[in-house]
Amino acid sequence: NAGVMQNPRHLVRRRGQEARLRCSPMKGHSHVYWYRQLPEEGLKFMVYLQKENIIDESGMPKERFSAEFPKEGPSILRIQQVVRGDSAAYFCASSPQGQGAIQPQHFGDGTRLSIL
Amino acid sequence: GESVGLHLPTLSVQEGDNSIINCAYSNSASDYFIWYKQESGKGPQFIIDIRSNMDKRQGQRVTVLLNKTVKHLSLQIAATQPGDSAVYFCAENNRDSGTYKYIFGTGTRLKVLA
Numbered sequence: 001n002a003g004v005m006q007n008p009r010h011l012v013r014r015r016g017q018e019a020r021l022r023c024s025p026m027k028g029h030s031h032v033y034w035y036r037q038l039p040e041e042g043l044k045f046m047v048y049l050q051k052e053n054i055i056d057e058s059g060m061p062k063e064r065f066s067a068e069f070p071k072e073g074p075s076i077l078r079i080q081q082v083v084r085g086d087s088a089a090y091f092c093a094s095s096p097q098g099q100g101a102i103q104p105q106h107f108g109d110g111t112r113l114s115i116l
Numbered sequence: 117g118e119s120v121g122l123h124l125p126t127l128s129v130q131e132g133d134n135s136i137i138n139c140a141y142s143n144s145a146s147d148y149f150i151w152y153k154q155e156s157g158k159g160p161q162f163i164i165d166i167r168s169n170m171d172k173r174q175g176q177r178v179t180v181l182l183n184k185t186v187k188h189l190s191l192q193i194a195a196t197q198p199g200d201s202a203v204y205f206c207a208e209n210n211r212d213s214g215t216y217k218y219i220f221g222t223g224t225r226l227k228v229l230a
Contacts, residue, residue, distance in 0.1 A: 004159070033218075040124050041222065041223070042220035042221055042222050042223050043160065043205070043218075043220045044220070045218060048216060056217055058217075059217070102167070105150075105216075105218065106162065107159035107161070108159050109157070109158050109159045110158075110159050
């Protein structure tokens with residue numbers, strides 16, 4: 001029973017490059033959430049998506065960040081023109097349809113993004 | 117004991133003792149609460165959850181207590197084991213907000229002493 005799969009596990013980019021982080025939810029889950037975590041801090045919500053829809057992007061920076069969850073394939077978190085401050089661990093979580101609030105979100109092991 | 121500084125608060129307990137990790141949540145409208153365990157280099161792992169219509173829920177070796185009056189949540193771990201060493205986060209959610217995003221606390225590092 002595969003859990004939430006994230007790749008790559010580690011990603012190194014130079015300032016100005018693009019970073020693409022992928023997340024495949026658990027089987028049967030159609031809700032995906034992205035969170036960001038700085039060292040020694042809690043996770044901060046970024047965006048909540050269902051298939052082909054962004055439901056809540058209140059935690060996303062207004063520029064350079066975008067997310068999608070297409071009908072087929074994984075969810076993608078895209079960061080354009082990365083800066084040093086984007087260095088963090090990015091976690092994806094998933095939940096079954098319509099159950100996100102009363103069943104726990106299940107997390108992947110994250111992508112650690114380092115900006116040189 | 118417990119210490120708070122520039123880094124995560126740390127709770128050190130002897131193996132076999134009980135651990136109590138506390139969390140103050142922010143939104144009085146939150147109605148669902150979850151505890152997660154995060155080991156180094158891994159994602160948060162679900163431990164136990166509780167809805168606001170309850171004040172206590174028990175799992176295997178863990179108990180969560182909810183005090184809505186003072187907006188306080190605690191996680192009790194019985195007979196703490198070395199494998200319990202990790203960072204523990206509470207998270208809250210308000211289902212009426214129309215979004216399922218979780219608000220995470222700052223975390224507590226649990227160190228189990230042999």
